[in-house]
Structures are given as C-alpha cells and as structure tokens.
C-alpha cells in the first residue's frame with residue numbers, strides 16, 4: 001500500500017510558524033486557515049493550544065545555551081514534534097509517525113536526509129572490531145558527516161522547513 005506523504009497533507013501545524021505569528025503566546029486566540037480547508041478557531045493557554053475540539057500540549061525543549069524552544073507534544077504518542085498533521089478525512093492533528101505519513105523521497109525532510117546520510121556512511125565503515133585504531137578510523141570518517149548534519153539541523157531550527 002502506498003503511504004500518504006506529508007506533501008499530500010494540506011493541514012500542517014508548524015510550531016515554528018505559529019510561534020513567529022505569536023499564536024503560541026499565553027492568551028493568544030484567533031482562527032487558523034489551512035489551505036483550502038475550513039478555518040479553525042484556536043486559543044492558547046500556558047501549555048496548550050486549543051484548536052477546534054482538540055487540545056494540543058505545547059512542550060518546551062532546552063535549546064543549547066539560548067534558552068527554550070517550543071514544540072508540540074503529539075496527542076497520539078506523546079513524542080515531541082515540530083509539526084503535526086491533519087490528513088484529509090482525519091479528525092486529529094498528530095505527528096507524522098502517528099498518521100503513518102511518509103516523505104516523498106525527493107522531498108524528504110532535511111533531518112531525515114541527514115540521518116539517512118549518516119546511516120549510509122556507517123554502513124560503509126563496516127562492523128566495528130572494538131579496537132582503538134578502528135574507533136579512531138570511525139571518528140575521523142564520520143566527523144565531516146556529522147558536521148554536515150549539524151549544519152543542516154542548524155538550518156532547520158532557524159528557518160523551519
């Protein structure tokens with residue numbers, strides 16, 4: 001069965017975008033429009049976004065030395081997520097995993113791409129033999145890859161996707 005992709009979901013709740021629009025501030029309220037779909041009333045209290053009939057927990061994540069950053073706590077699995085999705089025909093905003101959404105391969109998320117890249121690089125190195133020499137070889141080989149991933153993730157956190 002072909003999985004739906006995130007690109008096919010019009011209604012996406014992006015914590016970064018809402019934060020920039022001030023919608024996550026305590027006491028904020030208004031309506032949100034999702035593509036061509038209906039507008040939904042929302043109201044924000046200290047830790048929750050009340051959206052239509054759904055209450056979504058807003059979690060904070062410590063973020064380096066720059067304080068905290070908001071993210072959703074997925075109502076389905078309680079995992080933190082930057083984005084929640086409402087696929088057509090569904091009634092709840094849930095994370096990508098809970099809705100079983102895939103990224104279309106050519107449009108996969110930068111985080112996914114980075115993790116896939118690191119996995120491939122590790123595969124190329126073969127199984128570890130436990131020696132210090134082998135550990136050094138691994139660290140040297142992975143360093144540029146991890147640096148690239150960090151750069152990529154830095155871009156995500158600043159700009160969203």
Ligand SMILES: [Zn+2]
Nearest residue numbers: 074077095098
């Ligand atoms: Zn979930």
